[in-house]
Amino acid sequence: METGTSRGMAVKQEARLVGPVVLLGPPGAGKGTQAKRICQIFQIPQVSTGDILRDNIARGTEFGKQAEAHMNRGELVSDELVQRMVADRLAQPDCARGFILDGFPRTVNQAEWLDKHLAEHGFFVTEKGCKRLLVIQLEVAYTLLLGRLTGRRTCPTCGRIYNTNTAQQGSRVEGVCDVDGASLVTRKDDREDVIKERLKNYQTQTLPLVDYYARTNHVIEIDGSAEPDVITSAVVKAIENGNRL
Numbered sequence: 001m002e003t004g005t006s007r008g009m010a011v012k013q014e015a016r017l018v019g020p021v022v023l024l025g026p027p028g029a030g031k032g033t034q035a036k037r038i039c040q041i042f043q044i045p046q047v048s049t050g051d052i053l054r055d056n057i058a059r060g061t062e063f064g065k066q067a068e069a070h071m072n073r074g075e076l077v078s079d080e081l082v083q084r085m086v087a088d089r090l091a092q093p094d095c096a097r098g099f100i101l102d103g104f105p106r107t108v109n110q111a112e113w114l115d116k117h118l119a120e121h122g123f124f125v126t127e128k129g130c131k132r133l134l135v136i137q138l139e140v141a142y143t144l145l146l147g148r149l150t151g152r153r154t155c156p157t158c159g160r161i162y163n164t165n166t167a168q169q170g171s172r173v174e175g176v177c178d179v180d181g182a183s184l185v186t187r188k189d190d191r192e193d194v195i196k197e198r199l200k201n202y203q204t205q206t207l208p209l210v211d212y213y214a215r216t217n218h219v220i221e222i223d224g225s226a227e228p229d230v231i232t233s234a235v236v237k238a239i240e241n242g243n244r245l
């Protein structure tokens, strides 16, 4: 049952300007898991370009058709395509108080586009100034990432992410979602050969973003190999303390 206090906290979060948050980190760093938790706490949407692309593929849209072959090979899809999807998503009213970008930007070109887009569309402008992008980097060793990605299972109904390689993140019944009982699925791009390609692309195309943001914003680094609850607390703290005007 909801108590007066918890309702009070929810109202506080619902009224609050959180601003734009970018979660950086290699595939398997836990961005999706953490983004879902943080969005619930701050009552803001998760904008995951991977999820939006997979949804387009499932619905057979033109975007999905253009992206599918690239995704199955572990390559990035074109900047123009993801930027169009992100622009559409950020224009939705639920993004007005803030959002968490998960899997975007992934190239310096996308990061430059995002800066320009937020400025040109007057995102998060208050009487005190413009709320800056908060960049959080989840760091995880390469060897750990492989294990996490090969064990990853997702609920196709609610999106919850499980892992068969870690006891704490397994489902109660093997292959079945704890929340809604749906059969868990393995992503097509979580095969070892594709995973290696995705990790290689991360090194060459996405890692330069850390330098880009280190020049323009303060990058908050968090150890992504810690327990999920510990990471969530660190991310919440970073948003509470770091996302100043």
Ligand code: AMP
Binding pocket: 027, 049, 050, 051, 053, 070, 071, 072, 074, 075, 076, 077, 078, 079, 082, 102, 103, 104, 105, 106, 107, 110, 189, 198
């Ligand atoms: P993710 O779910 O974030 O791991 O993304 C899955 C796949 O979607 C990636 O391997 C890319 O093929 C594609 N993708 C997701 N986000 C982007 C992006 N920002 N830029 C280009 N491709 C993306």
